[in-house]
Amino acid sequence: MLRELSEHGSPIQRERALSALVESGQFRGVRQELADFSTRPSFREPGAAKQRVICHADYQTRLPGRKCRGEGDPPTGDAAVDEAYDGSGATFDLYRDIYERNSIDDRGMVLSSTVHYGSGFDNAFWNGKQMTYGDGDEDLPEEERLFNRFTIAIDIIGHELTHGVVQYEAGLVYRDQPGALNEHFADVFGILVKQRTLNQTASESDWVIGAGLFTENVNAKGIRSMKEPGTAYNDPRLGKDSQPGHMRDIYTGSQDNGGVHINSGIPNRAFYIAALDIGGYAWDKAGWIWYLTLRDKLGTTSDFEDGARETYKVAGDRFGVGSLEQKAVRKGWKEVGIEIIEEAPKPQPPEPPGCGAGAPDFIRSFFIPAP
The missing domain is CATH 3.10.170.10 (Elastase; domain 1)
Structure with a gap:
């Protein structure tokens, strides 16, 4: 989005977009020294x-x-x-x-x-x-x-x-599918904060991330739509929302750290479908499934298949095998092109001594970072 704006905006808009991209690019090389990190x-x-x-x-x-x-x-x-x-x-x-x-x-x-x-x-x-x-x-x-x-x-x-x-x-590395999962979890709990603040059920929410961020001068409803990835904005200065909502359309290029802000649309839609099928407040059952998966089940290089399999297992552990909640999780992932195969998770690389696996290599920004 900022890249598009740096090419198609007014002179002041191009200048500001470039500044934000440069700032993000500088941050990418910064290693944070976190005391007693774990x-x-x-x-x-x-x-x-x-x-x-x-x-x-x-x-x-x-x-x-x-x-x-x-x-x-x-x-x-x-x-x-x-x-x-x-x-x-x-x-x-x-x-x-x-x-x-x-x-x-x-x-x-x-x-x-x-x-x-x-x-x-x-x-x-x-x-x-x-x-x-x-x-x-x-x-x-x-x-x-x-x-x-x-x-x-x-x-x-x-x-x-x-x-x-x-x-x-989980300390998900900020690249490719692990990075897209990192962005996905941030969107999930971001939307749950919004829904809880507004006292909205899953069916009442707009499922739009960043509603209100754009002014009326922009053809946009927000930054991302978890319900309908790829429909959040379409503006000549910002470009069109490029998020896919299905694995058949997954981005495989190198920009955006391998598509961390782009491909997060796939698991985002899976969560939306699961939460809608479960019903009620999404922070309750669906949120618990995703939180426990993040806290206990994923590692630094977990990908979409890992996320699907582990959320499915957590749903079975918490609500019962074959429960409505577990079926809803399976349905959510299936509708975005990920079939859940119950198998042992892929081994994760060991953590280096004295350093948490999740120590960030660079800053996580809300928009697509500089290439």
């Missing part, structure tokens, strides 16, 4: 309390910036600050109240966010330690704006924080 937490603390810190970057690119709101502080009146605060709280609550998880690392990690990052920065990212959000085009005249601020959509906040959960659990 992909599988060795203990869990009951009764976890939220700890949020929101910082203001003052339109610079140095992190974290100056603190402007802490846990329990009243609203500031700055929409980006308060949305980041509320969205990180809603994400924390989903993981704690539903999945019994104590923050991102399951050890009570402080949820740190920086807003107003850079000038005209059209992206949001998780860097292994914190969330960062750009303001989009809110400094431009209204008729020239394409992007609103990136905190405007609560599912984007849930998405970014879930990259942290993936980092501390």
Whole structure:
């Protein structure tokens, strides 16, 4: 999307898209030094309390910036600050109240966010330690704006924080199908944060990631559609949504780290179908199946077939072999072209001594990174 905009947008739009791509490209080479890093937490603390810190970057690119709101502080009146605060709280609550998880690392990690990052920065990212959000085009005249601020959509906040959960659990490498699964899990729990905040059942949700992010100047309903991959946007400046919804259309090129943001449409649709068939609140049964799979069953190089097989097994373990829930999971994967074959999972490479397998090699950004 940013690549298309860098070629087909107005001069200022091209400049900003290129800047975001360069920024993402620089981040890709950054290795995060995470103290006492472990992909599988060795203990869990009951009764976890939220700890949020929101910082203001003052339109610079140095992190974290100056603190402007802490846990329990009243609203500031700055929409980006308060949305980041509320969205990180809603994400924390989903993981704690539903999945019994104590923050991102399951050890009570402080949820740190920086807003107003850079000038005209059209992206949001998780860097292994914190969330960062750009303001989009809110400094431009209204008729020239394409992007609103990136905190405007609560599912984007849930998405970014879930990259942290993936980092501390399966540690899915950010390339090809494992990377697409990484993006998929971020979308799943991002949409569940949104649905829970709105008190929506699976049938009531729009299943759109990033609704509200685009201005009325763009022909788009959001960044991705989990219900109908490939239909989220179609705009002469941004291009057309290229996500496939079936394995027959899977992207096999080298851009986007082998299609991590593109091919995530396939497992996204599988989850949508399973959740719809199960019915009720998707964060309940379907969410539990996907969470336990992420937490306990997948490894760094797991692919779509691994994800399908393990979600199917978890559904049987939790709700019973042959249960409605297990049948719904099988149906979801089958409808996107993945038949579940019950066999032993492929061996995962050993973790290097003293280093978690999920330590990120680069930042996970919301949009397609630079090639």
